[in-house]
Amino acid sequence: MADDDKTPPSPLSNLITDAREGRLTVRMDLEKFVYVDRDCQYFKEQIRQIQTQMTDISRTETWGLGESYPQQGDRDLISAKTMVQRWREKSRGSENGVYEVMESHYKIIEDFQSLFRTVRERITSVDAEQAAKYQDLEANLPKQAPANPKIFSWPGL
16 A cells, blocks of 8 residues: 555455455355345445435534524523534544445445455356356346335434
């Protein structure tokens, strides 16, 4: 990694390389490869939805906590601006904000997807019958129910 490159190495890069070079053994039905790939795609889409919600939350102008009131005696909540700023940063804009944490999860899921695709590609590249079987499974397997789609909810969204 270059000094100017602040991107950490992928946690699964060694496994992906081992799979690409044939040093990794995985025992799994081709059907499972289809479902793993679909599930990874589903979770990546869910993460992007959560990140969109966090972006919307971080850009909300007024939260209704008294943060935008002019100095009007008892209506003024002194800590409201501080609370709103912290919540905005927690939604997006800090090292451990929800958006940023979800981005790290997204990258890990991408790595898992890449790992299993690499293994599947090695299996199907050396065996034409397995390649045809995988293509048939990918086209014809019914959708399986993913995990509960309400991973995260925000009132009003």
